[in-house]
Amino acid sequence: MTIPLVVGIDGSAASLEAVDWATDEAARHELPLHLVHAAAPHHEAIDLINAASDRARTGAPKVRLSSEVLYEDAASALVDKGRNAFALVLGSRGLGDLAGMLLGSVSLAVAARADCPVIVVRGGAQYRDARFGSVVVGVEDGEGSGTALEFAFREAHVRHCRLVAVHAWSAPFGGPPEPSPRSGYALEAHLQPPTQVLDDALRGPAERYRDIPVSRRVVEASARQVLLEAASDADLLVVGARRRHGHLGLQLGLINHAALHHAPCPIAVVPQR
Structure with a gap:
């Protein structure tokens, strides 16, 4: 079984950019793509991950796609998923991060703890x-x-x-x-x-x-x-x-x-x- 490329999403613009980048990356490496949303329980979680899945499916229809919602601490959940992943892909900023932060707290925590490569998607479209x-x-x-x-x-x-x-x-x-x-x-x-x-x-x-x-x-x-x-x-x-x-x-x-x-x-x- 091929290990997946895992991307963490929270509905922020940065995480959607990470979905786009990860979709292209999965296609390049011919990897399955797994979307993960980890947060406290709320009724919008399923809608959020379904929208991200539709976005990924549109970007690369041939990539094998799966997704899940985990109701737990985001950093811990992603680090756990990274134990069986090609890499973890994250946005540079999350919904809950302060306006002046250069890097989101979840992305920094995951980069410091994960067993697999962690890719933080930064920069403009170019x-x-x-x-x-x-x-x-x-x-x-x-x-x-x-x-x-x-x-x-x-x-x-x-x-x-x-x-x-x-x-x-x-x-x-x-x-x-x-x-x-x-x-x-x-x-x-x-x-x-x-x-x-x-x-x-x-x-x-x-x-x-x-x-x-x-x-x-x-x-x-x-x-x-x-x-x-x-x-x-x-x-x-x-x-x-x-x-x-x-x-x-x-x-x-x-x-x-x-x-x-x-x-x-x-x-x-x-x-x-």
């Missing part, structure tokens, strides 16, 4: 309609970006577009760190050229997706700034998230928080496996 032909992925030191890279390459593959891999770096203040008494790892990690960090990370997935044109960007600057600038002409921004040791959920960090709040395009937060 970013939601895949007009730029580009997927941007952030690459960090070490192995933390492996799952995000696989996701990004797969997205570029089904979209028939290019991949832009971005690695931002900065030299530590005061020069390279001292090696630990047991090994010289810290010094070696600092001395590894940033271009080598990116090349090493890309080598495996690039071999598996030879059809994808890849652009490499290595920039000495703030990662938040570099990623947001790269996303200004992208259809999707992909970032990785590490597991928190000894705690449930993910370590989103300052970079991911900035991307979730300010990305000009849809953003996928991909948990590290």
